[in-house]
Amino acid sequence: MEVSTMEGSVINRGGNTWELRVSCGYCNGRQKRKTKRIVATSKRAAKQALDKFYYEIIQRDEENNVDMTFGDFAQIWNEKHNANLALTTRITHLQILNDRILDVFKGVPLAKITTQDILDFMDGLQRIRIKDRKRHSDKMVPLSATTIHKHYKLLNHILSKAVEWHMLRKNPCDDIPSRLKPKPDYHQHPIWEEDDLQRFLTILEYLPDTAINVKHKAMFYLALSSGARREEFSALTWEDVDWKNNAISINKAYKYINSKNAEISETKTRESNRVVYVDDYVMELLRKHREMQIEYLLEHRLGNEHGYVFLASKLRNGKVCPVTPNCLYIWLKGMCKKHNLPHITVHSLRHMAATYALNNGATLTTVKAMLGHTDIRTTAIYLHSLDKQRRETASILSKCFKSMRINKHGMNHMVMDNGISS
Structure with a gap:
């Protein structure tokens, strides 16, 4: 027993x-x-x-382990755990670790890091000023709440691994009161209202059918129609396209940092492996794009060994390669500026796919499956209200209240019947 x-x-x-x-x-x-x-x-x-x-x-x-420093353990953590994570995750971790965490904790004995040390580190991050990259300005602004949370999250994770591997008795982060723990300040990605979306789709219809235009239109409509992540449609191969059933199999992702750090790997989660469905219009764009791609490859005597659907305009080491996940954003940003449309991102298209699907009758569980989410609460974050639907809701309530109203004559009778004077 x-x-x-x-x-x-x-x-x-x-x-x-x-x-x-x-x-x-x-x-x-x-x-x-x-x-x-x-x-x-x-x-x-x-x-x-x-x-x-x-x-x-x-x-x-x-x-x-009394003499082991945080820096010593961080090296063990990197070799034993971080090295097995996805490319973008492990590089992001190392950037956060090397930029600020090691500056403070590298030489500190692991067992002597206290809760107050963690709080002092967080307080120090709040006083750091960096250049405002969002506005491309030299103005110095504080680190965002989300960036500070990422530092805390990684530090907490590393110390938790030290406890799990019996190199530390207790994680000092565990004693930080909830109200003092950094919290992210996530923002919803902007989306287009129906008028702006309709205007942009009309603009796309009048674009000439050049190879570059067709490629970007196909990527745009695929993202808008299926909610696919940019890393997912960048990694698509032609064998993932089911021409008969208008279906696209999403089963891998293109993790790209730079030309030296890029890989095709697994999708974000197990649920991210999914089949998405598109209409005949999107399939026709893909057919047209494929014909133009074959013609280009033949003309330049190039092969597409892995059969990538969307190819980068430049060769890498003399070979074709998939478009970077940033490719569609650069094109989309230029189109927004040229046609005076509100700025959106590629991830905005994923939000729009969810929002427009739900506002037009799709169920939340269906949208969850389309986006490849593990938790339906994550799907709810992607939902935006549209002006048209808000107006329709107001109209519904107005009709409801109107039907409940009693005319003055009827109300007077009711009031008198109940012995209440008006």
Whole structure:
């Protein structure tokens, strides 16, 4: 019989003999544990012995790691954990770690980092001033709440791994009151109202059918019709296109930092692997784009070994490669500026796909599946209200209240019947 606790488990081996087991984390995907055989007259006594055994191991681990600095552990964390994450995630982690976290904690013994040290670090981040990159200005502005939250989240994550791997007894972040923990300030991506969207679609109809125009139109309509992420449609191959059923299989993503740091990898989550459906108009754009792509490749004697749907305009190492996830944004930004339309991003198209689908009768669960979300609460973040729908809602309420009103004559009768004077 095995009895488990937070610290480990005790197993009755018979004859008042008990085996104590304590988990010591994982190595190469396999659990490490330490065991000890004892003699105890009861289960309660065995559990008391387990507690003592557990704290002996913790104390021994702390003594062994007493000289380990945060910088030393950060290197272990990077090699053991971070190196196995997606390209963009691991590079982002290293940028945050190297930019500011190591500046403060690199030489500090891991076991001596306190809750107050974490709070002081967060306070210091709030006083940092950087150039306003959003407005391309030299004006100095504070770090955003979201950026500060990312620093805290990564620091908390690294210290949690130290606890999990028995290199630290307790994560000092655990004692920070909830009200003092940094919180992100996420903003909704701007979307177009119906008038602006209709105007832009009309502009696209009048664009000449050049190869570059057809390619960008196909990317735009694919994103708008399916809610696909830019990393997802950048990685599409022609074998992902089901011509018969108007379906697109999304099963990979293009993680791109720069020409030296790029890879085709798995999608964001398991639910992101999905099939999305588009209409005949989008399929016709893809057919036209494919014909032009084949013609271009033949003319320039180039191959498309992996069969990417959307190719970059420049070769890399003499070979064709997929468009970067930023390609559509550059084109979209230029079109907005040229035609005096409100600025939107490629991710705005994903928000618009969800918003327009729901406002025209789609169910929330269907939109969740289309976007590839794990949690329906995430899908709800993507929903925007449109002016037209807000006006229609006001009209619905107006009719409702109007039908409930009683004319003055009828109201007077009701008031008098109830013995209430007006």
